[in-house]
Amino acid sequence: MAKEPRRALLELLRRPGNAHCADCGAPDPDWASYTLGVFICLSCSGIHRNIPQVSKVKSIRLDTWEEAQVELLASQGNSAAKAAYESSVPPFYYRPTPSDCHLLREQWIRAKYERQEFTDPQKQEPYSAGYREGLLWKRGRDNGQFLSRKFVLTEREGALKYFNRSDVTYLKDNSTRNIFIYHEDGKEMVDWFNALRAARFHYLQVAFPGASDADLVPKLTRSYLKEGYMEKTGPKQTEGFRKRWFTLDDRRLMYFKDPLDAFARGEVFIGSRESGYTVLDRLPPSTQGHRWPHGITIVTPERRFLLACETGAEQRAWLDTFQQVVDRPMLPQEYAVEAHFKHKP
Numbered sequence: 388m389a390k391e392p393r394r395a396l397l398e399l400l401r402r403p404g405n406a407h408c409a410d411c412g413a414p415d416p417d418w419a420s421y422t423l424g425v426f427i428c429l430s431c432s433g434i435h436r437n438i439p440q441v442s443k444v445k446s447i448r449l450d451t452w453e454e455a456q457v458e459l460l461a462s463q464g465n466s467a468a469k470a471a472y473e474s475s476v477p478p479f480y481y482r483p484t485p486s487d488c489h490l491l492r493e494q495w496i497r498a499k500y501e502r503q504e505f506t507d508p509q510k511q512e513p514y515s516a517g518y519r520e521g522l523l524w525k526r527g528r529d530n531g532q533f534l535s536r537k538f539v540l541t542e543r544e545g546a547l548k549y550f551n552r553s554d555v556t557y558l559k560d561n562s563t564r565n566i567f568i569y570h571e572d573g574k575e576m577v578d579w580f581n582a583l584r585a586a587r588f589h590y591l592q593v594a595f596p597g598a599s600d601a602d603l604v605p606k607l608t609r610s611y612l613k614e615g616y617m618e619k620t621g622p623k624q625t626e627g628f629r630k631r632w633f634t635l636d637d638r639r640l641m642y643f644k645d646p647l648d649a650f651a652r653g654e655v656f657i658g659s660r661e662s663g664y665t666v667l668d669r670l671p672p673s674t675q676g677h678r679w680p681h682g683i684t685i686v687t688p689e690r691r692f693l694l695a696c697e698t699g700a701e702q703r704a705w706l707d708t709f710q711q712v713v714d715r716p717m718l719p720q721e722y723a724v725e726a727h728f729k730h731k732p
Contacts, residue, residue: 392452396460400426400447404466410434410496413485420444421456423500424463428485434493441500472499475508477515478600479588479607480581487610494577514581517542517589523579525549526567528649533569540579542586565649584608611636613708614646618679618695628677628695638712638721640685655685655692656728657709659717663688666709668702670695685709 396419399405408416409425418432419425420442427435427444435442445452476482483491504510513519519540524533536549570576584607591603612635618628619642631642631652638658641651658664663686670682670693677695681702685692696702717725 392454392457393448395457396447396452399457399460399464402464404469405464407465408485409465409468410499411483411485411487411492417447418444419447419460421452421459423468424460425465425468426460430485430489431492431496434489434496437493438497438501471506472503473505475511476505477508477511477581477585478604479584480505480511480514481577481584481608490573491577491580494573497574513578514585516582517586519579519582521570521575521579523549523568523570526647526649531645531647538568538579540582540586542589545586545590547583565647567647580608609637612712613705615701615705616697617642617683617701617705618677620674620676620693622690626676628679628693633694635708635712638717638724654728655687656725657685657712658687658721658725659715660713662717662725664713666706666713668706683709 400416405416405426407414408428408431410427410431413428413430416426416428418427418429418435420427420432420435422441422443423435426447432444435444445456481491481495483495498504502510508515521538522535523538525536525538526533539548540546541548568579570579587607588603591598591606595603614632614634616630617633618630620626620628631644632646632648633640633642635641635657638656640655640657642653643651665686667684667686668682670677670684671691674682674693677693679695679697681696681699683694683696683702683705685694694705696705
């Protein structure tokens with residue numbers, strides 16, 4: 388009898404909408420919630436286990452299923468659940484992907500099923516009101532200590548203020564400033580994150596009145612294309628190589644002494660192949676002073692940037708990411724950024 392429910396579950400997975408996790412979109416979900424009627428991935432199933440009053444989960448292939456549990460999944464499924472639990476998701480609210488951190492996925496799942504925020508817009512006040520204030524822990528720019536600060540986000544002024552300013556990145560004098568903030572409560576932190584997205588969304592609606600929501604949402608926030616340690620040398624290429632933390636933010640490659648530094652030690656603009664930018668999977672033959680053996684050379688119209696990776700796998704990952712940036716044609720606004728960009732040693 389145990390084989391029959393399992394066979395029925397596998398058939399349900401082939402229905403439209405069930406082939407991907409109902410919460411993060413990961414392909415081939417192996418778990419299901421038999422109280423909510425959704426198919427989910429292993430990572431999201433762990434979050435569901437932490438809200439047993441709402442969701443009870445089983446492995447599709449490893450656990451024993453009762454016919455009534457399978458029937459509930461058959462009557463519900465991912466598409467029906469999304470229609471019920473995601474009927475009023477604000478366009479700016481961040482929908483996590485399989486690669487996102489646990490916090491974003493957990494609060495998305497809790498917001499959907501536990502708090503049911505997306506069935507009643509009045510429950511979205513914490514991040515939809517256009518104004519938010521509260522205490523957050525902020526990392527000091529110079530000493531690295533986290534201190535409690537009062538933050539105020541005001542959409543009308545288009546500003547995030549703090550009194551004594553997840554991480555927030557912005558440009559000042561054409562240099563990138565990182566502000567690192569956190570809160571002990573996960574919901575509070577994600578509410579701040581989505582409040583920032585809401586403020587930017589409404590600003591973009593005014594700035595681009597003819598744009599659709601689908602066009603504006605990708606401009607709200609973005610993840611770094613890649614980050615990690617590499618070695619680099621200076622502009623003369625005679626100095627020793629130094630270990631630095633690199634982050635690639637669209638076409639800006641920034642490097643820091645420490646991952647939580649407020650300001651980058653330097654930034655490199657990476658344009659398109661048509662504009663004279665290329666990436667090589669090696670260092671010049673005469674290069675010396677690097678401890679890590681796997682070289683990368685970024686060629687720009689002004690100079691060459693010499694980098695070294697610790698492993699071949701890291702080198703390939705960086706090369707693939709750089710290549711995607713170089714192969715992408717530049718947008719008109721990116722030419723303006725390039726023209727004003729300061730290449731730092």
